[in-house]
Amino acid sequence: MDDAAVKTTQIMGVLNVTPDSFSDGGLWFDHDRAVAHGLELMANGADIIDVGGESTRPGSARVDEAEELRRVIPVVRELAAAGAVISVDTMRARVAAESLDVGAHIINDVSAGQSDPTMLSVAAESGAPIVLMHWRGYLDQASATFHYDDVVAEVIAELRTRIDEAIAVGVDPANIIVDPGLGFSKNAEHNWQLLGALDEFSALDHRLLVAASRKRFIASLLSPDDPKQAEQAAKDQATATISAISAQAGAWAVRVHDPATSAVACKVVAAVREHSSAANPAANIDNEGTER
Numbered sequence: 001m002d003d004a005a006v007k008t009t010q011i012m013g014v015l016n017v018t019p020d021s022f023s024d025g026g027l028w029f030d031h032d033r034a035v036a037h038g039l040e041l042m043a044n045g046a047d048i049i050d051v052g053g054e055s056t057r058p059g060s061a062r063v064d065e066a067e068e069l070r071r072v073i074p075v076v077r078e079l080a081a082a083g084a085v086i087s088v089d090t091m092r093a094r095v096a097a098e099s100l101d102v103g104a105h106i107i108n109d110v111s112a113g114q115s116d117p118t119m120l121s122v123a124a125e126s127g128a129p130i131v132l133m134h135w136r137g138y139l140d141q142a143s144a145t146f147h148y149d150d151v152v153a154e155v156i157a158e159l160r161t162r163i164d165e166a167i168a169v170g171v172d173p174a175n176i177i178v179d180p181g182l183g184f185s186k187n188a189e190h191n192w193q194l195l196g197a198l199d200e201f202s203a204l205d206h207r208l209l210v211a212a213s214r215k216r217f218i219a220s221l222l223s224p225d226d227p228k229q230a231e232q233a234a235k236d237q238a239t240a241t242i243s244a245i246s247a248q249a250g251a252w253a254v255r256v257h258d259p260a261t262s263a264v265a266c267k268v269v270a271a272v273r274e275h276s277s278a279a280n281p282a283a284n285i286d287n288e289g290t291e292r
Contacts, residue, residue: 008270009246010253011263012087013038013046014213017071018055031074038079045263050108050255051076051099052089062138068095077102087131091115093122100126106177108209110184111135112162124170131209132162134181151190152197155180159204177252179209188217195242198249207252212242214257240265248273 017034038049053071054063063071072095076086080103087106088099093116096107105128112132113120123130134155148154159178167173178201180194191212201208212218214235219227222234236258243254243262247269256262 009243009251009266010047011045011243011259011266012048012050012209012211012253012255013041013044013259014255014257015041015049015051015075016055017051017053017075034075035078035082038075038084039082041259042084045259048085048087048106048253049079050087050089051079051104052108053095054090065092065094068092069098073098073102076104080104091119093118096128097122097126100128105129107131109133110179110181112159113166114162120166120169120171123166123175124172127172127175129175129177130166130171131177131179132159132166133179133209133211134159134184136185146185146187146190148186148190151186151193152200155194156201156204163204163206173206177207177209178204179211182210182212183215183217188220191215191217195245198246198251202250208246208250209253209255210242210246210251211255212246213239213255213262218242236261244269 015034015038038051041049051072053068068090072088072090076088076099080086085106086099086104087108088096088104089108089110090096090099091109091111096104096109096119100107100122107119107123107128108131109115109119110133111119112135113123113130114135120130122128136158159180163173163176163178166176180198180201182191182194186194195210195212198208198210214232216227218235218238219230222238223230236256239256239258240261243256244265246254247266254262254266
């Protein structure tokens with residue numbers, strides 16, 4: 001096992017500067033509250049703050065570019081000045097470019113460059129890492145895109161197409177991060193199948209981001225009769241379990257609303273992996289070759 005395999009999975013904390021995100025819409029819409037929450041996420045274990053100004057919840061309407069810029073840029077600027085590592089969660093190339101200009105480090109595009117065809121060029125020209133998520137269209141148009149004959153194989157194949165497109169326009173392969181797109185044009189069964197097959201995403205040979213936090217398929221597991229009744233603490237506990245599973249599969253990062261629980265889960269997995277017999281096969285053998 002090489003050194004990279006035992007590094008602790010990074011924690012990406014979610015900061016929605018929106019009035020309508022599915023989990024915490026409106027809580028951090030005010031600029032000062034958004035910045036304060038970003039700092040709180042850092043204090044609670046987030047390595048990266050993912051700032052987004054446009055909700056991608058099912059049925060949400062898109063905001064215009066000027067409004068997205070108004071929401072995002074001041075928050076990115078202030079958090080970056082405070083020392084935060086920022087990813088900007090946007091499907092618009094201009095929002096990505098201006099965010100990078102004021103201190104963001106990573107582009108997180110849930111459309112993988114399909115919503116705005118100039119996004120990949122921004123990533124190539126800036127040299128910024130970019131998250132390419134599996135995406136089959138805006139969620140208000142996604143009802144017809146749930147069909148998969150083999151969800152794992154199809155998601156991997158479609159991500160590979162986006163990777164090839166990014167490389168073709170000049171994105172450094174080392175800057176590409178892939179995301180299976182849990183909850184996007186997928187039902188609960190698809191999401192669980194993808195989580196059960198995270199190891200297979202290593203075939204793409206790029207860093208892996210897993211974003212499951214508080215999504216409906218978790219709530220449906222916890223409260224099948226009425227997912228809306230699932231308690232937030234229970235959803236965060238379930239998310240931390242998924243973070244541990246993701247870390248065990250070698251994920252580079254997990255995107256979560258509650259960094260503290262997932263940070264602990266990922267640290268435990270890293271410690272186990274570092275001290276496993278695979279990492280140090282001689283640890284459990286005495287001088288005579290007998291297992292202790």
